[in-house]
Structures are given as structure tokens and as C-alpha cells.
Amino acid sequence: MEIRRVVVTGLGALTPIGNTKDEYWEGLKNGKSGAASITYFDTEKFKTKFACEVKNFNVTDFIDRKEARKMDRFTQYAMVASDEAIADANLDLDKINKLRVGVIWGAGIGGLETFQDEVLNFAAGDGTPRFNPFFIPKMIADIAPGNISIKNGFMGPNYTTVSACASSANAMIDALNYIRLGHCDVVVTGGSEAAVTIAGMGGFNAMHALSTRNESPETASRPFDATRDGFVLGEGAGAIILEEYEHAKARGAKIYAEVVGGGLSSDAYHMTAPHPDGIGVVAVMKNCLENAGLKPEDVDHINTHGTSTPLGDVAELKAIKEVFGDHAKNININSTKSMTGHLLGAAGAIEAIASIMAMEHNLVPPTINHQVVDENIDPELNLTLNKAQERNVKVAMSNTFGFGGHNACVLFKKLD
Structure with a gap:
């Protein structure tokens, strides 16, 4: 079987140091820290009071309010980053064969905030099981690629890889192999996470996994430094368009790089x-x-x-x-x-x-x-x-x- 070449033709990023791929790159090259005090909830009783949140993000700038309410933040992030990557790749959705376009996404947890909030609401009530009808579809980890495919009509392989912090790399490797083996021409891949929540911070604190450098959040993530004391929790999404080389060349796509191995x-x-x-x-x-x-x-x-x-x-x-x-x-x-x-x-x-x-x-x-x-x-x-x-x-x-x-x-x- 011929092994086909696979290239990167589109990128999208929504991160704690930039809300587009270009803003993200500016943050990276300038050594910008995304860590700051948590704004999502009261951290008074938490060991760690900071994280790397996505900043200046208003979901209704990108997604209709009614639709956004049906999505956990990890799915909202996935939609925004994948939209940017698809646009960056200049994919003509009216011309490509959507049966040969897949979405393979990574998420280590999925809709943690949705799960947390529904349980907290139930516990605060009188015991009557009143749950949001979108509770389950908002929570499940595979809903992000599902929503990406529904919006764009992509009918190829569609699923989420879950392998903790390796999840989106796993997704890229699966996408690479589907294209290499001739099953797809294009795959939207990447990953998203939104675990800066009461449960997320509390759970990682209980494991003693997080830095507690509350006096200086911006310096808390210090890989390789002798005084490092744990990781800093972040959130956001990254999307990558992988494409078969000849398919990309035939449509005159910009090619960022070749994916040569996983x-x-x-x-x-x-x-x-x-x-x-x-x-x-x-x-x-x-x-x-x-x-x-x-x-x-x-x-x-x-x-x-x-x-x-x-x-x-x-x-x-x-x-x-x-x-x-x-x-x-x-x-x-x-x-x-x-x-x-x-x-x-x-x-x-x-x-x-x-x-x-x-x-x-x-x-x-x-x-x-x-x-x-x-x-x-x-x-x-x-x-x-x-x-x-x-x-x-x-x-x-x-x-x-x-x-x-x-x-x-x-x-x-x-x-x-």
C-alpha cells in the first residue's frame, strides 16, 4: 500500500497568551506569561489561586448565544480554533469532498464545568432530579468534533481521543495515519480543554500537582528551574488542518510543514x-x-x-x-x-x-x-x-x- 505524504495547511489557536494563531505566536516569541489570578470563581479557600485562563474572550463574538448555551467551554474553544484553522487553510467547503474530510479531536476531560455545575445545582436543591436537557451532550468529550463536523458538513471519521495530556497528540497521529493510508484527504485535528474550574483546581490541588506560588503567578510555571513546584493549569484550544500533499498542492494551498512521523x-x-x-x-x-x-x-x-x-x-x-x-x-x-x-x-x-x-x-x-x-x-x-x-x-x-x-x-x- 502506498503511504501518502501529509502536510499542515491551516492553524488555529485560542490560548492564554493569544486568541488567534498570530497573537499566540507574538506571545510565544516575546516570552509572555499567561498566568494570573483566577477570575472564574472565588479562590479564597484554594491552595492555588491562579491559572492560565483565556482572556478577553466573548463567545457571542463567534457563536450565536442560543447555540453557545448548548456547549461547554471546551467545545466553544474547539469551534473557535477550528473555524480559524479552516479559514487559514482556505478550504472551499463547496468544492471539497466532505465524505473524505474527518475531524479527530483530543480532550483529556471534556465538559468538566458542565458536570460540576449540574451536580452542584442538584445538591443545592430538594432532591428532585432537575437537570439541563443538554447536560449529557455538553459534557461528553466527543461532542467537540461532533459539533465541528455538523457545522461544516464533514462526513469522514469523527471521534475524540482521550489519553490525558497526550490526547491531542494522539489525535494528530490518528489523523496522520488516516490520510497516509488513503482513508481521508483532509482531517481537522487538535484539541481543547476548559478545566480551570472549582473541580479542576480542587482535584489537582488534592494531588499536590499544581504550583502554589500565589505571590507571583506569572513566574510559577518554571520548567527545568531548581525551584519549580508544580504545573500551572491552562485552558484553550489548538486546531491543525492535516491534508494529503497532492490534494493540497492541487488546490494551491499554503503548506506550513510536513508531518513525517508519530x-x-x-x-x-x-x-x-x-x-x-x-x-x-x-x-x-x-x-x-x-x-x-x-x-x-x-x-x-x-x-x-x-x-x-x-x-x-x-x-x-x-x-x-x-x-x-x-x-x-x-x-x-x-x-x-x-x-x-x-x-x-x-x-x-x-x-x-x-x-x-x-x-x-x-x-x-x-x-x-x-x-x-x-x-x-x-x-x-x-x-x-x-x-x-x-x-x-x-x-x-x-x-x-x-x-x-x-x-x-x-x-x-x-x-x-
Whole structure:
């Protein structure tokens, strides 16, 4: 069977540091922090009082009020980002074969706020089961791609991948394979999440997973810094249009990059902690390189999972050294979570967009907030600290790992 080439022809982003792909890129290259005090609810009794919220977002600027009320925020975010990506790809919906256009989306949780609010409302009542008739369709994780397909008439494969923080990277890899194998010409892929809620913050605080640097939220996400104390919760969406190369070329589409490989693995170790030796992470990067037909020395840039947790950052960098050997010190490594926070199921999508735009602009965004050297991290590694660095990025890798030991890795390459 012929393996078809797959390219990126459209991007859309709704993030804590920019509400479009271009605003997002401006935030990335300038080292902007998206962290600030939470505005959605009263945090007086919470250990962590800040997050990376989407800002200056009015859903009715994009979606009719009546329709928006039928959607959880994670679906609203998905609709806005996918609309931007479809427009960016200049897809003519009257000319493409919609039977061969799929929507494969990622969400680690789905409609958490909807579930939370319905339960709180029930608990505050007299025991009579009064629930919103849209409770279930607002909550389910697969409703985001469902709504994207309904709006645009896309009738190809349609589903959500759920693998915690690896969800949207999983979605991209599935989309890549559907096009490679000839089942689709175009797939709208990416992910969205809206977990900055009472339940989301409370749950992650109970796990001691979040930073509690309440006195300085904008510096709390500090990957690779010796004083890091947990991740910062983020929200938003990233959308990517993947397209078969000849299909894109025939319609004169702008091509951002080629998607040349995807890898998957499992730590098979612990519910939430990474394997201390990074065995699963080593495997996923090797799998991805093999899938792409590339050598370790071909890679110029790695956007790490880099959540700013004491264990995870060190384990990932050890794995990178094992896979890339001496070449590791020649790679521009970064963590854009230092700016956006951790978007959970949407992390892979917005970080893939960051990698693609780094190739387009020959500029690697910084890992901000680094102040104190961690003696457990090899000082020869270039972690792109505090300031963007110019680099001709020909091949970029994006890593995402999720609770449950789920690992996903995607490789992008400048089109030959």
C-alpha cells in the first residue's frame, strides 16, 4: 500500500497568551506569561489561586448565544480554533469532498464545568432530579468534533481521543495515519480543554500537582528551574488542518510543514508519576524517529512536555540524552508551558503549533522563568532559557505525556 505524504495547511489557536494563531505566536516569541489570578470563581479557600485562563474572550463574538448555551467551554474553544484553522487553510467547503474530510479531536476531560455545575445545582436543591436537557451532550468529550463536523458538513471519521495530556497528540497521529493510508484527504485535528474550574483546581490541588506560588503567578510555571513546584493549569484550544500533499498542492494551498512521523508508548509504571528512568519516553521518541525514517541527528528542536514538575522535567531530559546522545546538546530544547501553562488534553495541539511556527519563522520560543540551575540537569543542554533564539529549524519534535503513562510524540519537517 502506498503511504501518502501529509502536510499542515491551516492553524488555529485560542490560548492564554493569544486568541488567534498570530497573537499566540507574538506571545510565544516575546516570552509572555499567561498566568494570573483566577477570575472564574472565588479562590479564597484554594491552595492555588491562579491559572492560565483565556482572556478577553466573548463567545457571542463567534457563536450565536442560543447555540453557545448548548456547549461547554471546551467545545466553544474547539469551534473557535477550528473555524480559524479552516479559514487559514482556505478550504472551499463547496468544492471539497466532505465524505473524505474527518475531524479527530483530543480532550483529556471534556465538559468538566458542565458536570460540576449540574451536580452542584442538584445538591443545592430538594432532591428532585432537575437537570439541563443538554447536560449529557455538553459534557461528553466527543461532542467537540461532533459539533465541528455538523457545522461544516464533514462526513469522514469523527471521534475524540482521550489519553490525558497526550490526547491531542494522539489525535494528530490518528489523523496522520488516516490520510497516509488513503482513508481521508483532509482531517481537522487538535484539541481543547476548559478545566480551570472549582473541580479542576480542587482535584489537582488534592494531588499536590499544581504550583502554589500565589505571590507571583506569572513566574510559577518554571520548567527545568531548581525551584519549580508544580504545573500551572491552562485552558484553550489548538486546531491543525492535516491534508494529503497532492490534494493540497492541487488546490494551491499554503503548506506550513510536513508531518513525517508519530510515535506512541506507555510507561506501564504509575497512575500519575513518570518512570524515573524515562523508559517509556525513550521508547516513544525512538518510535517516532523510526516512523519518520529520520535519524536523531536530523532533529533541530524539541518542544518538551516540560510541565514544571520536579520529577517529570528531569526524567524527560534524561530520556532525550539517551535517545539523541552527543547530538542532544545541539538541539534547541524548550517548554512553551512556561508561558501557556498546561492545557492538559489541548497541550499537544498548541505545542505542535508552536513547533510548526518555529520552523516557519526560524525562531525557537523561550523557556521563561528560569533563575536557579538544577544540578540534576545536564548544563550542556540548550534549554532556550528566558529568550527566543534564532535557528533554522528543519525538523521539530513535539512531546506530550499523560497520566496513566500515555506518551505521544510527533515530528514535523520543512517541506522539501
